[in-house]
Amino acid sequence: MVLPQFPAGFRWGVSTAAYQIEGAVHEDGRGPSIWDTFAHTEGRVKNGDTGDVACDHYHRWPEDVALMAELGIDTYRFSIAWPRIRPTGSGPANVAGLDFYDRLVDGLLERGIRPLPTLFHWDLPQALQDLGGWMNRETAFRFADYAAVTAARLGDRVKSWITLNEPIVHLSYGYAFGMHAPGEALMFDALPAAHHQLLAHGLTVPVLRAYGAEEILISNNCTPVRAASESAEDVAAAEIYDAFHNRLFNDPILLGTYPDLSAVGLPNNPVHVKPGDLDIISTRIDGLGVNYYNPTLIAAADAAATGLPFDFREIEGVVTTAFGWPVVPEGLTELLVGLKARYGDALPPITITENGCSTADEPGVDGAIHDVARIDYLYAHISALHEAMAAGVDVRGYLTWSLLDNFEWAEGYDQRFGLVRTDFETLKRTPKDSYHWFQSALIAQNKD
Numbered sequence: 320m321v322l323p324q325f326p327a328g329f330r331w332g333v334s335t336a337a338y339q340i341e342g343a344v345h346e347d348g349r350g351p352s353i354w355d356t357f358a359h360t361e362g363r364v365k366n367g368d369t370g371d372v373a374c375d376h377y378h379r380w381p382e383d384v385a386l387m388a389e390l391g392i393d394t395y396r397f398s399i400a401w402p403r404i405r406p407t408g409s410g411p412a413n414v415a416g417l418d419f420y421d422r423l424v425d426g427l428l429e430r431g432i433r434p435l436p437t438l439f440h441w442d443l444p445q446a447l448q449d450l451g452g453w454m455n456r457e458t459a460f461r462f463a464d465y466a467a468v469t470a471a472r473l474g475d476r477v478k479s480w481i482t483l484n485e486p487i488v489h490l491s492y493g494y495a496f497g498m499h500a501p502g503e504a505l506m507f508d509a510l511p512a513a514h515h516q517l518l519a520h521g522l523t524v525p526v527l528r529a530y531g532a533e534e535i536l537i538s539n540n541c542t543p544v545r546a547a548s549e550s551a552e553d554v555a556a557a558e559i560y561d562a563f564h565n566r567l568f569n570d571p572i573l574l575g576t577y578p579d580l581s582a583v584g585l586p587n588n589p590v591h592v593k594p595g596d597l598d599i600i601s602t603r604i605d606g607l608g609v610n611y612y613n614p615t616l617i618a619a620a621d622a623a624a625t626g627l628p629f630d631f632r633e634i635e636g637v638v639t640t641a642f643g644w645p646v647v648p649e650g651l652t653e654l655l656v657g658l659k660a661r662y663g664d665a666l667p668p669i670t671i672t673e674n675g676c677s678t679a680d681e682p683g684v685d686g687a688i689h690d691v692a693r694i695d696y697l698y699a700h701i702s703a704l705h706e707a708m709a710a711g712v713d714v715r716g717y718l719t720w721s722l723l724d725n726f727e728w729a730e731g732y733d734q735r736f737g738l739v740r741t742d743f744e745t746l747k748r749t750p751k752d753s754y755h756w757f758q759s760a761l762i763a764q765n766k767d
């Protein structure tokens with residue numbers, strides 16, 4: 320399975336997130352985050368798993384960086400734990416927390432790997448949640464403060480930043496439906512948490528530039544939305560879902576406007592949007608991070624029964640991952656071509672900041688992990704990405720989720736997304752077959 324050739328300078332990498340891999344939750348002055356609280360609340364996470372130890376990356380990062388160097392990637396996307404830097408969400412910075420990321424950044428640069436930190440991957444300091452979390456407008460300003468102290472320390476070496484990871488997932492799972500921390504089930508009343516995340520993003524862009532950032536992105540989870548039938552009801556429901564999942568976070572940033580949500584009875588000028596906010600939110604960025612996993616099939620729903628104006632339908636006739644997610648590589652081409660059609664010149668260059676699959680892989684009798692399904696998945700999705708580029712979409716890099724099997728949020732340690740197996744008893748890392756395949760693919764890409 321030989322990949323098509325990508326342009327010189329195309330970036331290849333892996334992505335991770337702090338709470339999912341670091342562990343060491345009580346070390347060096349780190350404060351509690353909403354995920355510590357949530358995971359330690361009975362019944363919230365499968366098997367009672369927590370991120371207390373995770374992959375112990377906090378201590379084993381040199382081994383992990385060595386694995387990345389051996390893999391041959393040029394970019395590593397990780398997240399910085401806000402509660403390590405500002406343990407109570409505001410007040411003085413925790414120097415030991417900054418020291419950790421300082422060492423990691425130096426370790427990456429020594430190996431020729433570009434650090435690409437995300438400033439928020441869902442681990443809000445619990446102290447800020449106690450004041451309302453993202454429902455409170457003030458959190459946006461606390462985020463910009465935290466970004467400033469972090470960039471002041473790392474900005475001489477870190478030139479590329481991601482502000483937020485998947486604000487739609489944090490909004491919907493965390494604040495609307497309650498399946499993730501902080502566990503609020505506010506349904507449409509959660510919308511201020513969307514706006515305040517967007518405001519945090521916009522406020523942070525000039526802060527990062529002031530500390531030397533050359534490239535600023537946001538990572539949005541995007542899905543091509545398909546209607547379950549051609550009926551006017553299903554098509555209208557699919558449009559509403561598209562507005563929520565994709566446009567709620569892309570439109571304000573790229574166009575400076577919110578999608579029209581009046582079809583579900585929501586006001587177009589809600590009180591939480593203050594004059595001038597959309598100008599801040601639409602401050603120019605240098606790239607859009609796209610996290611793609613699968614398309615979504617939508618039918619009309621009886622809102623009175625479910626509380627939602629759309630119904631999720633299964634995509635039939637396709638392979639699924641261990642998570643049960645449909646594997647639809649051409650959905651990535653469809654998504655990227657669709658983004659280009661929707662935003663035109665307003666669309667900055669794209670980096671795929673996440674794409675990958677969970678597989679139920681166990682070591683074979685030979686001790687190796689033959690995760691053929693992941694190799695098939697990666698090959699097909701990277702090829703689909705190449706097709707989108709051939710169709711004129713400007714894509715600059717591909718980062719797979721994830722380097723290591725890790726803490727998969729409410730699923731605990733049950734879903735394995737890594738190129739490298741983590742034994743959660745011994746914390747031993749074992750590169751899987753997909754790691755070796757990706758390594759050979761990168762050698763082939765870089766042969767000239």
Ligand code: IFM
Pocket residue numbers: 336339485610673720727736
């Ligand atoms: O593990 C998550 C990640 O934190 C955010 N994007 C999706 C991944 C797989 O569910």
